[in-house]
Amino acid sequence: MSLLEVNNLDAFYGDFQAxxxxxxxxxEGEAVAIIGANGAGKSTFxxxxxxxxxxxxxxxxxxxxxxxxxAASDIVGQGIAMVPEGRKxxxxxxxxxxxxxxxxxxxxxxWNLERIYGMFPILKERRDVAGTALSGGEQQMxxxxxxLMANPELILFDxxxxxxxxxxxxxxxxxxxxxxxxxxxxxxxxxxxxxALEVADRVYxxxxxxxxxxxxxxxxxxxxxxxAYFGSDK
Amino acid sequence: xxxxxxxWVQRSTATSRLGAVLGIMLLAVLISVPYWGGRAEMRLxxxxxxxxxxxxxxxxxxGYGGLVSVGQQAFLGFGGYMLFVFSIHVGVGAVWxxxxxxxxxxxxxxPVAFLVFRLRGHYFxxxxxxxxxxxxxxxxxxIALGGGSGAxxxxxxxxxxxxxRSVREATIYWVALAVVVAVIVVIxxxxxxxxxxxxxxxxxxxEASRSLGVDNFRAKLxxxxxxxxxxxxxxxxxxxxxxxxxxxxxxxxxWTTTVIFIVVIGGIGTIEGPIIGTIIYxxxxxxxxxxxxxxxxxxxxTAVLIMLKAPQGxxxxxxxxxxxxxxPVQRQLRWTVNDD
Numbered sequence: 001m002s003l004l005e006v007n008n009l010d011a012f013y014g015d016f017q018a019x020x021x022x023x024x025x026x027x028e029g030e031a032v033a034i035i036g037a038n039g040a041g042k043s044t045f046x047x048x049x050x051x052x053x054x055x056x057x058x059x060x061x062x063x064x065x066x067x068x069x070x071a072a073s074d075i076v077g078q079g080i081a082m083v084p085e086g087r088k089x090x091x092x093x094x095x096x097x098x099x100x101x102x103x104x105x106x107x108x109x110x111w112n113l114e115r116i117y118g119m120f121p122i123l124k125e126r127r128d129v130a131g132t133a134l135s136g137g138e139q140q141m142x143x144x145x146x147x148l149m150a151n152p153e154l155i156l157f158d159x160x161x162x163x164x165x166x167x168x169x170x171x172x173x174x175x176x177x178x179x180x181x182x183x184x185x186x187x188x189x190x191x192x193x194x195x196a197l198e199v200a201d202r203v204y205x206x207x208x209x210x211x212x213x214x215x216x217x218x219x220x221x222x223x224x225x226x227x228a229y230f231g232s233d234k
Numbered sequence: 235x236x237x238x239x240x241x242w243v244q245r246s247t248a249t250s251r252l253g254a255v256l257g258i259m260l261l262a263v264l265i266s267v268p269y270w271g272g273r274a275e276m277r278l279x280x281x282x283x284x285x286x287x288x289x290x291x292x293x294x295x296x297g298y299g300g301l302v303s304v305g306q307q308a309f310l311g312f313g314g315y316m317l318f319v320f321s322i323h324v325g326v327g328a329v330w331x332x333x334x335x336x337x338x339x340x341x342x343x344x345p346v347a348f349l350v351f352r353l354r355g356h357y358f359x360x361x362x363x364x365x366x367x368x369x370x371x372x373x374x375x376x377i378a379l380g381g382g383s384g385a386x387x388x389x390x391x392x393x394x395x396x397x398x399r400s401v402r403e404a405t406i407y408w409v410a411l412a413v414v415v416a417v418i419v420v421i422x423x424x425x426x427x428x429x430x431x432x433x434x435x436x437x438x439x440x441e442a443s444r445s446l447g448v449d450n451f452r453a454k455l456x457x458x459x460x461x462x463x464x465x466x467x468x469x470x471x472x473x474x475x476x477x478x479x480x481x482x483x484x485x486x487x488x489w490t491t492t493v494i495f496i497v498v499i500g501g502i503g504t505i506e507g508p509i510i511g512t513i514i515y516x517x518x519x520x521x522x523x524x525x526x527x528x529x530x531x532x533x534x535x536t537a538v539l540i541m542l543k544a545p546q547g548x549x550x551x552x553x554x555x556x557x558x559x560x561x562p563v564q565r566q567l568r569w570t571v572n573d574d
Contacts (some may be wrong), residue, residue: 050445076447088442090435104428105447127559150447 001064003185004049004080004154009059011041011048018044020209026154030175033184033200035193037229038154042189042208043085043172046156049187050082051075062154077105081152085159087143089131096127098142102149109151110182116145119175137168144175148184155179157188161195173199205229250561268404276407280475282516283414284468285510288489289496289508290417291468293460296494297503298425298433299457302355304490305362308346308369309339309462311484313469315373318479321391323378326386328395329409332470339466340459347458351451363487370485382482392477406475413471417464422505422561424460429453495533499540501547505561508548 004027011019019041026032034042047053049060051072057100060068067075072201089098099116117124120141126134131142140160147155161169169192176199180186190196197203197217205213205228213228252528267276288306296302313335320326320334350361396402424430435443444450473479492515500511500514518536522529544551 052441052445071449073445073447073449076445082445084442084445090437090442092434092438092440093431097431100428101431101443101448102446104432107447146446 002026003030003063004187005061006049007059008056009045009048010056011044011053013044013053016225018209019048022206022209022211024135024204024211026185026187028153028185029180029183029187030201031199032202032204033188033190033196034204034206034227035190035196035229036206036212038191039208039224041209042206043116045156045206045207046082046158046187046189049075049154050080061196073105076150076152077107079107079151079153080156081147081150081154082156083140083143083147083158083160086161087136087139089134089139089142089146091132093131094128095123095134095142098131099123099145099149102146103151105150107151111148111151113143113149116148119178121143135168136164137171140164140168140172141175144172144179148179152184154185154187157186157190159189159191161190161192169195193229209229237419253561259551261415265408268400273291273403276403277475278406278516278520280410282512283410284472285474285492285496285515286508287414287417287450287468289500289512290414290421290464290492290505291457291464292490292493293497293502293505293508294421294424294457295461297497297507298430298437299454299461300396300437301454301458301461302359303350303362303458303461304359304487304494305350305364305366306461306465306493307485307487308362308366309343309465310469310472310489311366311369311373311486312342313339313466314473314479314484315379315469316466317470317473318379318385318387321394322388328391328474329405332409332467334472335470336463336467339469340463342466342496343459343462347455347463351455351458366485366487370481373484374481380480382481386479387474387477389443400492406471409476410471414470418505418561420460425505429456433457498537499547501549501553504547504549504553506553507547507549510552511547514548 001097004024004026006022006024009019009022010017022041022045024032024045034045036042044053050054051067051070051074055068056196057068060066062078062080065078067078067080070078081201092103093101096109099113101198103112117127120162122138123141123145131139134142144157160172164172173195176186188200197220200217203215203217203220204211205225207228208231212231213224264279267279272281288310292303292306295306316335316338317328317331320331321328324335346365350358351367353361373379379385392402397526425433432443432448435446435448436453440450469484473484476483496511496515497508498511499514500509501507515533517531518533522532525532540547546554546560
């Protein structure tokens with residue numbers, strides 16, 4: 001049984017259909033990346049899994065249980081946490097409070113403030129600083145720490161590298177193998193193809209709301225990725 | 235250039251520690267009032283206490299929970315009637331009907347929430363008002379409670395509090411003081427707990443808090459039930475001081491508009507705001523109450539002026555100017571500008 005199994009998922013924003021019959025499966029302990037151009041439906045997919053977009057029934061199964069119609073707040077308790085696009089830290093809360101609110105669901109597990117500070121020592125120094133006063137990289141670390149505080153089995157990363165300097169992106173990506181070693185399954189949505197291919201065991205490419213390519217990074221040629229990414233007629 | 239490392243969030247302040255000391259001293263003085271104060275001062279203070287408690291609850295509801303209700307008089311009147319039902323018809327001691335009214339108010343708020351929580355924004359406000367009117371119409375139908383003309387608390391019930399008038403008045407005074415202190419302490423602790431953190435997070439971003447496992451609906455429902463509990467308990471206390479109840483007096487919308495006035499001019503979303511607002515309200519009311527409708531016009535204009543010129547209220551102005559925080563529940567963003 002896959003950890004996450006998505007069957008024939010459609011997603012809509014009002015009348016606009018953003019996803020068309022997505023099929024995707026993730027095994028426990030894997031790192032899977034979804035790549036694709038702007039508007040390909042990558043973020044919509046993550047928002048569907050985390051319950052922020054209403055889904056077609058029976059489309060999303062987590063540990064064999066249908067979570068398609070579960071509330072977002074409930075899904076965190078099931079073990080799926082998200083690092084949202086643009087970090088979305090709470091401006092009225094300090095770094096430490098941003099981390100603490102991540103543990104709101106009180107799911108048991110090994111992650112706590114101390115371990116987050118161990119992984120990102122800079123956050124310990126900045127614990128009393130307002131979350132939004134941090135640099136982009138530090139904000140991203142806080143957002144990752146906040147998601148880990150929920151003690152997830154599956155963590156969804158939405159555009160980790162967006163708006164960050166290359167050197168900062170490297171720092172952020174260095175934390176992913178550590179998180180994976182702790183037994184957390186990773187699902188990344190990423191526009192930076194090279195970064196995604198570095199950490200992913202398997203890749204899905206989305207194009208205009210459909211899966212256009214799937215495979216193991218070393219078996220994919222540049223041309224096949226380009227075709228899946230931009231469409232074959234371009 | 236502003237260097238980000240010069241920002242920090244602060245909660246406990248020197249003022250808050252000074253505030254704690256001053257607060258305890260003030261409390262000691264207030265506790266001793268029945269031993270040296272006059273009857274008129276005590277009556278006024280009792281009113282100050284229950285109005286302040288109502289204002290704190292409405293502030294929690296609207297300022298923190300985002301639930302702008304104009305129908306809290308539904309629970310206030312309900313609580314008032316529970317005093318009469320349980321002290322006259324069941325024989326519960328008058329003072330004990332206060333917590334009892336609170337519990338029943340919390341219970342009745344569940345079906346009310348089921349109705350009004352389907353409404354958003356202005357519709358929620360109007361919905362809560364309609365519910366209060368429905369409560370009034372229902373209680374006006376109950377003949378055993380005096381119907382539309384209301385009922386008085388029998389002398390035997392009043393005597394059961396204490397046989398002498400001075401002991402009775404002192405008892406009611408201490409109960410009112412205990413109620414307002416309890417309301418403020420509970421709200422303060424609630425806002426500092428993980429639920430307070432969640433309420434602040436919801437205020438910042440509903441979606442981000444939802445995706446972190448915060449059940450926004452449940453957090454707001456909890457605030458609504460707690461406000462109903464407190465408001466109903468205070469309702470029983472209010473009508474214990476008035477000794478007479480009628481549907482028009484119990485479910486009067488002025489209970490809520492007064493409290494909204496206080497919270498708006500004092501400063502919404504802070505614990506200090508309603509305290510300042512209550513003081514201003516009584517300072518204006520005492521000398522001006524004889525001027526009838528001019529008094530109301532003045533209150534209204536004050537509220538409009540504050541809303542236009544200082545939307546964070548008087549406390550917002552003071553705390554900004556002098557950096558004061560007596561109840562540091564909100565996290566302040568502070569910074570110094572780096573010139574180099």
